Amino acid sequence: MRPNRPIYLDNHATTPVDPRVLAAMRPWWEENFANPHSVEHAMGRAAEEAVEQARAEIAELIGAEAREVVLTSGATESNNLAIKGAARFAVQQGSERRRIVTLATEHKCVLESIRDLAAEGFEPAILPVGPDGLADLDRLRQAVDDRTLLVSVMAVNNEIGVVQDLAAIGALAREAGALFHTDAAQAAGRIPLDVEAIRADLLSLSGHKIYGPKGIGALYVRRRPRVRLAPLFSGGGQERGFRSGTLPAPLVVGLGEAARIAAIEGMLDAGRVSEQRDILLRGLEARVPGIRVNGSRAARVPGNLNLTFPGPVDAQGIMQAAPGVCVSTGSACSSAAVEPSYVLRALGIPEAEARATLRIGIGRFTSPADVDRAAAALAEGWRAASASGAGE
Numbered sequence: 001m002r003p004n005r006p007i008y009l010d011n012h013a014t015t016p017v018d019p020r021v022l023a024a025m026r027p028w029w030e031e032n033f034a035n036p037h038s039v040e041h042a043m044g045r046a047a048e049e050a051v052e053q054a055r056a057e058i059a060e061l062i063g064a065e066a067r068e069v070v071l072t073s074g075a076t077e078s079n080n081l082a083i084k085g086a087a088r089f090a091v092q093q094g095s096e097r098r099r100i101v102t103l104a105t106e107h108k109c110v111l112e113s114i115r116d117l118a119a120e121g122f123e124p125a126i127l128p129v130g131p132d133g134l135a136d137l138d139r140l141r142q143a144v145d146d147r148t149l150l151v152s153v154m155a156v157n158n159e160i161g162v163v164q165d166l167a168a169i170g171a172l173a174r175e176a177g178a179l180f181h182t183d184a185a186q187a188a189g190r191i192p193l194d195v196e197a198i199r200a201d202l203l204s205l206s207g208h209k210i211y212g213p214k215g216i217g218a219l220y221v222r223r224r225p226r227v228r229l230a231p232l233f234s235g236g237g238q239e240r241g242f243r244s245g246t247l248p249a250p251l252v253v254g255l256g257e258a259a260r261i262a263a264i265e266g267m268l269d270a271g272r273v274s275e276q277r278d279i280l281l282r283g284l285e286a287r288v289p290g291i292r293v294n295g296s297r298a299a300r301v302p303g304n305l306n307l308t309f310p311g312p313v314d315a316q317g318i319m320q321a322a323p324g325v326c327v328s329t330g331s332a333c334s335s336a337a338v339e340p341s342y343v344l345r346a347l348g349i350p351e352a353e354a355r356a357t358l359r360i361g362i363g364r365f366t367s368p369a370d371v372d373r374a375a376a377a378l379a380e381g382w383r384a385a386s387a388s389g390a391g392e
């Protein structure tokens with residue numbers, strides 16, 4: 001092992017591409033580059049077949065049928081298509097329902113999609129979460145009624161890793177006659193997902209969170225009872241009219257292979273990853289008295305740790321003092337903004353503590369040596385940052 005290799009513990013931001021995924025994609029870049037919609041010739045038909053095979057693998061991962069999988073560019077697009085598409089289609093059909101219920105800790109692309117819809121006359125209901133990051137089911141039940149069009153609640157949070165009770169949320173949405181969408185970008189391959197068990201009507205996936213390629217994702221759209229969406233783009237009507245545009249066959253094949261591996265190995269990964277997570281936490285607790293885990297410990301995805309270091313200290317300072325460890329202060333998608341994480345603020349964590357917090361994501365390719373070295377380096381980084389008064 002190279003001693004200076006950086007230790008990558010930011011698997012919520014993105015995961016490395018599994019070598020098997022890379023191998024599966026390769027021929028579709030190099031040997032058969034045909035457009036999978038060019039079904040008039042043999043190369044096009046072969047590409048189309050590969051796309052359909054991948055679609056079946058993606059469906060299998062979530063207990064869906066292949067024809068319920070709409071391919072997109074990633075979870076951002078899937079979430080926009082699910083939320084805006086469902087809302088706009090319902091109105092076109094004369095529905096009186098306007099309310100869209102979600103949580104304050106959702107990914108920005110969900111919150112911003114819903115905020116955009118407010119300008120079109122929809123009524124966002126953005127519910128708070130408990131100090132453990134979990135939805136309050138009683139509160140949710142009160143908010144979801146016969147005026148509710150859509151309930152959108154993420155499966156696993158990208159910062160604190162907490163797992164929502166999707167089966168209960170899906171059931172209460174269905175009971176009220178509302179659609180249920182879940183952003184499962186961080187959940188796929190990490191916890192079991194079954195669209196029937198959770199009664200999802202719409203479910204978003206992303207390739208680069210499950211050891212697949214970047215720039216590809218999927219949206220599950222239920223067929224029975226049938227869910228209809230207004231498309232976001234005008235075009236050739238690919239993907240059953242839901243999503244126009246030429247499918248990137250190599251990326252689709254990569255997503256299919258990533259889904260196939262996740263379905264077989266995801267739970268094996270989960271056992272190993274949660275052991276490493278516990279070793280890392282114990283290593284830090286022994287070296288950093290007063291370090292705290294944010295979010296529910298029980299309802300939590302295996303590889304996640306969200307840790308507030310005792311202060312005053314700035315998480316940026318810890319990262320600077322431990323440059324060999326790749327972690328983050330929160331969601332990479334909001335890293336351009338300097339405010340502390342809105343997810344942590346929604347848990348009631350004070351601003352100074354939110355600024356002293358690191359998100360750690362252990363993954364399939366993290367080794368036992370990585371977590372041992374990371375615990376020592378982060379503890380040392382904390383000591384150095386504290387001593388330099390970075391938090392004052």
Ligand SMILES: Cc1ncc(COP(=O)(O)O)c(C=O)c1O
Nearest residue numbers: 074075076107158183185186206
């Ligand atoms: C929960 C969640 N939803 C959506 C996204 C956006 O996914 P993508 O990068 O595929 O657009 C992310 C990525 O950070 C995420 O963690």
